[in-house]
Amino acid sequence: MSRVSRNLQEIIKYPSAIFGLLIIFLLVVIAIYTLATMSYQEAINRWRGDETMWAEYPRNALPSWMNYFTQKKLPTTMVLDTATSPQSKERLEMEGLEMVTATLTFDYQFDDFPSEVAVFFTAKGEGEPPFVMPYWEMPDGRRIELEAQSISRQKRYFVSLDNRLIRSLGNRAPEEGLFLDPAAAEGKPAKGQYKLIVEGYLFEPGGDFDVKLLLYGKVHGMAGTDHRRRDLMIALLWGTPIALCFGLLAALGTTIATFIIAAIGVWYGKWVDALIQRITEVNMILPTLPILIMVGTFYSRSIWMILGVVIALSIFGGGIKTYRAMFLQIKDAPYIEAGRAYGAGNLRLIFRYMIPRMIPVLIPTFVTLIPSYVFLEASLAVLGLGDPILPTWGKLLQDAQENGALFKGYYYWVLQPSALLMLTGLGFAMLGFALDRIYNPRLRGR
Amino acid sequence: MPEKADALLTVENVHTWFELRRFGFLRVGFVRAVDGVSFSLKHGEAVAVVGESGCGKSTLAKTVLGLYRPTQGTVVFDGQRIDGETGNLKKYHSQVGYVQQDPYGALPPFMTIYRILDEPLRINGVRKRAEREKRIKEALSEVKLTPVEDFLYKYPHMLSGGQQQRVVLARAKILEPKLIVADEPVSMLDASVRVEILQLLQRLQRSYNLAVIYITHDLSTVRYFSERIFVMYGAKIIEEAPTATLLENPSHPYTQALLTAISDPDAKNADHIKEVPPGEPPSLLNPPPGCRFCPRCGQAIAGLCEKEMPPAFELAPGHRVSCWLYRQAAVKEKEEEKEKAG
Numbered sequence: 001m002s003r004v005s006r007n008l009q010e011i012i013k014y015p016s017a018i019f020g021l022l023i024i025f026l027l028v029v030i031a032i033y034t035l036a037t038m039s040y041q042e043a044i045n046r047w048r049g050d051e052t053m054w055a056e057y058p059r060n061a062l063p064s065w066m067n068y069f070t071q072k073k074l075p076t077t078m079v080l081d082t083a084t085s086p087q088s089k090e091r092l093e094m095e096g097l098e099m100v101t102a103t104l105t106f107d108y109q110f111d112d113f114p115s116e117v118a119v120f121f122t123a124k125g126e127g128e129p130p131f132v133m134p135y136w137e138m139p140d141g142r143r144i145e146l147e148a149q150s151i152s153r154q155k156r157y158f159v160s161l162d163n164r165l166i167r168s169l170g171n172r173a174p175e176e177g178l179f180l181d182p183a184a185a186e187g188k189p190a191k192g193q194y195k196l197i198v199e200g201y202l203f204e205p206g207g208d209f210d211v212k213l214l215l216y217g218k219v220h221g222m223a224g225t226d227h228r229r230r231d232l233m234i235a236l237l238w239g240t241p242i243a244l245c246f247g248l249l250a251a252l253g254t255t256i257a258t259f260i261i262a263a264i265g266v267w268y269g270k271w272v273d274a275l276i277q278r279i280t281e282v283n284m285i286l287p288t289l290p291i292l293i294m295v296g297t298f299y300s301r302s303i304w305m306i307l308g309v310v311i312a313l314s315i316f317g318g319g320i321k322t323y324r325a326m327f328l329q330i331k332d333a334p335y336i337e338a339g340r341a342y343g344a345g346n347l348r349l350i351f352r353y354m355i356p357r358m359i360p361v362l363i364p365t366f367v368t369l370i371p372s373y374v375f376l377e378a379s380l381a382v383l384g385l386g387d388p389i390l391p392t393w394g395k396l397l398q399d400a401q402e403n404g405a406l407f408k409g410y411y412y413w414v415l416q417p418s419a420l421l422m423l424t425g426l427g428f429a430m431l432g433f434a435l436d437r438i439y440n441p442r443l444r445g446r
Numbered sequence: 447m448p449e450k451a452d453a454l455l456t457v458e459n460v461h462t463w464f465e466l467r468r469f470g471f472l473r474v475g476f477v478r479a480v481d482g483v484s485f486s487l488k489h490g491e492a493v494a495v496v497g498e499s500g501c502g503k504s505t506l507a508k509t510v511l512g513l514y515r516p517t518q519g520t521v522v523f524d525g526q527r528i529d530g531e532t533g534n535l536k537k538y539h540s541q542v543g544y545v546q547q548d549p550y551g552a553l554p555p556f557m558t559i560y561r562i563l564d565e566p567l568r569i570n571g572v573r574k575r576a577e578r579e580k581r582i583k584e585a586l587s588e589v590k591l592t593p594v595e596d597f598l599y600k601y602p603h604m605l606s607g608g609q610q611q612r613v614v615l616a617r618a619k620i621l622e623p624k625l626i627v628a629d630e631p632v633s634m635l636d637a638s639v640r641v642e643i644l645q646l647l648q649r650l651q652r653s654y655n656l657a658v659i660y661i662t663h664d665l666s667t668v669r670y671f672s673e674r675i676f677v678m679y680g681a682k683i684i685e686e687a688p689t690a691t692l693l694e695n696p697s698h699p700y701t702q703a704l705l706t707a708i709s710d711p712d713a714k715n716a717d718h719i720k721e722v723p724p725g726e727p728p729s730l731l732n733p734p735p736g737c738r739f740c741p742r743c744g745q746a747i748a749g750l751c752e753k754e755m756p757p758a759f760e761l762a763p764g765h766r767v768s769c770w771l772y773r774q775a776a777v778k779e780k781e782e783e784k785e786k787a788g
Contacts, residue, residue, distance in 0.1 A: 334546045334551035334552045335553055335555075337544075338544055338546060338617070339554075339565070340513055340539075341511050341539060341542070341543075341544035342539055342540070342543075342544070342565070342566040342617070342621065343566070343569050344565070344569050345569075353554060356554075356556045357554070357555070357556060359556075
């Protein structure tokens with residue numbers, strides 16, 4: 001329809017529309033990037049993954065761009081592994097047993113302590129497990145003894161939770177005690193070269209072990225991590241296509257259905273109209289949220305189920321009343337009478353004569369309706385009725401709320417999904433308002 | 447009706463009443479928009495229906511077009527009875543053209559002129575695209591919208607009022623109907639354009655031998671092409687006569703009043719106000735029992751006019767008037783006939 005395209009060309013005259021379009025375009029780009037780089041199954045697997053999947057990620061880390069705003073340079077996560085650098089191991093034959101000295105050396109230049117320290121051991125070989133004696137060497141040459149232990153297959157030694165070490169460091173958390181600069185005033189890590197030396201004794205020939213040192217940072221990735229060490233980026237990225245898709249489908253479904261039902265009611269009048277109006281009135285006083293909660297609790301919390309229920313409940317909504325009022329005017333237009341006079345049928349008159357007349361009114365409403373459904377989905381998720389599988393923006397907010405994110409100061413956990421939600425709302429609203437002015441010229445200049 | 451045999455359209459005793467309801471179901475009464483109208487129309491004949499606003503002219507037009515179902519009475523077109531039940535309505539629609547009062551409202555604003563003219567053809571089963579296009583172009587050049595290509599892809603709002611009305615005319619004739627109902631086709635147009643549109647309608651009528659029902663409230667435009675005039679008042683036809691007779695020798699007091707009220711650009715008219723009958727047209731919800739013009743009529747016969755509805759008296763062949771003033775004339779005529787016969 002060339003009238004529609006002519007009106008679309010007018011969009012360029014409205015800065016707000018351009019801004020809105022840019023935001024929407026950005027969201028669409030994010031959505032496409034997400035779909036291209038991370039498959040649906042992969043996202044779900046990672047998001048629902050257990051401890052081992054996220055073992056090397058820090059807990060509740062800030063987004064790494066925070067470093068641009070603070071003078072203190074917060075540490076990122078460092079992982080050092082003898083398996084990837086075999087030259088760090090020295091072997092020494094002794095009678096009957098073998099001594100291996102593994103040395104992991106790293107340069108620590110951050111202004112803050114790491115959030116956790118852990119050492120993972122991996123032993124190879126059958127029979128008697130190796131015995132290891134780890135030492136920690138500070139830049140100034142001091143040596144701190146860590147817990148000596150025998151290691152079977154996989155051993156995770158969480159240094160931060162070692163009570164003996166905490167006591168020997170003077171009741172200081174190991175991640176601080178092991179880095180503390182004694183010369184400086186309170187609470188600064190010493191910068192320089194640190195060493196983790198592990199002396200291991202192997203009791204059988206052919207045995208070996210590897211040491212992995214994990215220094216969990218305080219910042220991670222573009223978006224930070226949550227209480228389960230998961231990267232928030234996954235949910236932020238995958239939330240975009242889900243939100244756009246949900247909003248678009250719900251808005252499309254409700255608008256079109258509402259529109260057609262209103263037109264049919266007006267056209268046939270009498271009992272058809274009365275029936276539609278009564279159903280609408282009853283439906284309008286039924287509260288949507290409790291029904292959704294009921295469906296979510298008793299039946300299914302799948303996002304598609306919720307989408308279906310949302311559309312079904314919104315069809316007979318306030319829109320029917322608004323559109324009916326407009327259709328009533330159009331129904332008596334002389335051109336429709338003329339159409340009847342040359343024999344146009346009912347369906348043709350509804351779909352070719354009445355509805356096209358109203359499309360200009362429909363488009364802005366439709367555009368402004370999209371974010372409201374995005375928000376609805378997010379609110380449901382915050383209430384704990386989100387899809388149990390999918391990572392969405394609303395789910396992030398719910399996790400944040402459950403874990404007292406704002407109370408504990410993890411503001412990024414709340415701000416990032418909220419910012420995306422607000423951006424979505426802003427983009428569609430700005431475009432919608434501009435479209436409203438284009439399609440309903442009477443609003444212009446007011 | 448003497449010319450019934452070769453009649454194209456016969457309207458017999460048609461009543462179109464609209465039900466009035468309160469609270470959606472309580473029946474309060476009827477608005478009698480058309481209340482017992484009969485006439486017939488020959489092939490290629492042009493008639494005018496004249497009357498003031500609210501007298502039921504437009505309802506009569508829509509009843510004739512099959513848009514309203516008559517409450518009572520029949521409309522017979524080309525020997526076939528028209529009503530919703532017999533299913534011949536669609537064929538009937540393709541044989542009757544409709545020209546409306548407001549040309550802008552009559553054209554769907556979101557369609558191009560091409561689409562507008564294409565619609566009736568498509569609906570009435572002209573399958574071939576090339577043939578449709580040919581007929582659209584023909585119709586446009588016939589209503590003098592030339593060069594045709596300049597207009598095909600324009601939207602109605604890009605045309606002037608006169609051009610819009612030409613498109614409406616083209617749409618009314620594109621199906622090659624036998625009858626065109628024109629409901630005040632020029633009342634919304636500039637005086638300068640009116641004559642053009644009426645001449646166009648007349649030319650179409652002559653060249654295609656169309657029957658035309660021309661509805662107007664303005665007697666001054668009637669002369670252009672109608673052969674007969676029906677004067678409507680209060681949902682009834684009160685006088686029916688050939689145009690010349692009616693304009694020279696109006697019989698019904700209402701027709702006389704209507705004729706004196708014709709605007710005439712005469713300098714003398716500035717000096718005095720023409721006399722018009724006092725009062726307002728009757729309510730069609732509860733019309734007076736007798737002659738409907740009676741409350742405003744200066745020549746009403748007390749005891750008769752307000753009680754009994756006057757029948758149609760034939761003053762001359764084709765000149766019928768529903769007024770008690772002419773009962774003597776009618777009686778005399780009948781006596782004369784009897785004498786002649788005797």
